[in-house]
Amino acid sequence: MGLLLMMLARQLTRPDSPSQIDGTLPRRLDHSTARARYWVKRTPTEALRLLHRTRVYHLAAASLSTLTALLAWPLIADTSPLAAQIVLSTLSCLTAAAIAAPYATRLHDRAEEAIKLCGAYGAIYGELLSAQSRLDPSTTPQPPVGELIQRLDDVTACKDALKLAPPPPDSSRAFGDSTEPAQ
DSSP states (O other), X not given: OHHHHHHHHHHHTOOSSOOOOOSHHHHHHHHHHHHHHHHHHHHHHHHHHHHHHXXXXXXXXXXXXXXXXXXXXXXXXXXXXXXXXXXXXXXXXHHHHHHHHHHHTTHHHHHHHHHHHHHHHHHHHHHHHHHXXXXXXXXXXXXXXXXXXXHHHHHHHHHHHTTOOOOOTTHHHHHTOSSSOOO
């Protein structure tokens, strides 16, 4: 939801003048396209990693629940009522904690947002590629390159807020430009 609000705010505050092509714009466009390409490939992996971590909690809860069910009658039959209550209550509380943990730590929300980022990065990457093909000083009107780069920066800020894994140390080569820092 935050991603959509940020993108809507950008649309409402965008400048009316078309972007001018200068020497830095094609380089910025190339760098932004390379960044988007990297995150189009990397974000699904990170979303899957978060989703797997969420599923580990759910599997733990299912295992604890099964263990509780299997131990219930033998504990009631073979131990004191107080000991059976303590063991079964403890296992039930652990099961509830395992179910609630992904939600309490926002892991589930982060996984959902990462899945949404996959689509956002894909759309922006397509638009950046289209803008690269249309970027020509002799044509009018020019593609809204500045807006596209700003949208990419907004999506990257949302990605950074999710605390997904950072790019590898040699990310400057992954992005195709060794002069600018990676995001």
